[in-house]
Amino acid sequence: MATPNELTAMRRAIAISAQGLGTTSPNPPVGCVILDRDGVPVGEGYHLRKGDHHAEVNALTAAGERAEGGTAVVTLEPCNHHGRTPPCRQALIDAKVSRVLMAVMDPTSRGEGGAVVLEQAGIEVERGVLEQEALLVLGPWLHSLHTGRPYITWAYSAGADEDDRDQVLAELRRTHDLVIRRDGTVEEGVPGSHGEDSFRVPLSLLGDEPGKALHALNESGARTVLIEGSSNEAAQLLADAVDRVIIDLPGTRPSFSLTGPGAESAVLDGFWLTDVKPSDSHVRLTAERATRDQ
Missing domain, CATH: 3.40.140.10 (Cytidine Deaminase, domain 2)
Incomplete structure (x- = not known):
């Protein structure tokens, strides 16, 4: 013991x-x-x-x-x-x-x-x-070892100007190997942070085949990938492989209200709410893909 x-x-x-x-x-x-x-x-x-x-x-x-x-x-x-x-x-x-x-x-x-x-x-x-x-x-x-693909997080803001959330997303970027930006470009979460000859950023965009996209991400050496933005095409391409969703719902104190399209159903079907954190400007919801025993 x-x-x-x-x-x-x-x-x-x-x-x-x-x-x-x-x-x-x-x-x-x-x-x-x-x-x-x-x-x-x-x-x-x-x-x-x-x-x-x-x-x-x-x-x-x-x-x-x-x-x-x-x-x-x-x-x-x-x-x-x-x-x-x-x-x-x-x-x-x-x-x-x-x-x-x-x-x-x-x-x-x-x-x-x-x-x-x-x-x-x-x-x-x-x-x-x-x-x-x-x-x-x-x-x-x-x-990633068990599935043969990276663990994928999709983060976005509901009903807000996502450009205003870049500072918030910066903390998420530094804990992920690769980031897929809203324009579809792929970059290292923290540029130059991985070991030499053991990690590479995919040179081309992910294309339109989920299997090939996941293979390219895995072959890069990435074990975690962050998809940014509600309208990011990569989120749609890799929807069946998203493991975690992080959503910022806008609101104000002391009278807090949820606004924006989809706010009432922001946690997607098939996901399990695991964390809720309020701040002065928003509430952050974190949900993970549900398993059979949840």
Whole structure:
């Protein structure tokens, strides 16, 4: 069982892992916290982009010798293969940690998997620690692996001048690998943020065949895509593949009213409302595609 300190550390690892959203793809956004023998945090790190050190290595570097005999708390099973960087399970073994807690198992892990190799080295391993919470960050990456296409978000304002919402959309852009603008152009969420030779922006527009468009987006290395604007043709082209809808409904305080066409049915059929956030100028609705158990 995870201790209260370890659960706190896992939530910290989940929080810092989000720093990699929009930059790590095609790799996953991962966070790691190192606790010393007494359960005190002594190092943390996250993965920023493919080709850079992974979260575990960054956390171990920060911890130094204090990692020996301690605990590594990581949001994803440590990798078990040599890629652009050495396997993280070996870094943990070499650092002589005594215990590793992981939230989500890695479906891309090679061979027996990093967790098994750690156990074979005499390290105590606990799986599934706060898994559902870690999926708040890792969920879109896992979705792309299971479906063979990116996780797609459609964001727009209902009954308002969408040009006025660009500043609001800027925060969404930085957490997505690719953005399809209202004129159909495709660009990197944060220009130049991904690793070299591991990510590319599609050079041409998406065309009129959903299957080919999704394939092109996936082949770019993108794991998350943001479609901007209510009248964006890409939203119609990829309608069956949209996983999340974010809608800003205009209104004012203190007497708030919803206005604009479609406001009364802004959450589309087949989607499940997951969040509602008011501000002085609008209410933001977030809805995800419904599953059978919802």
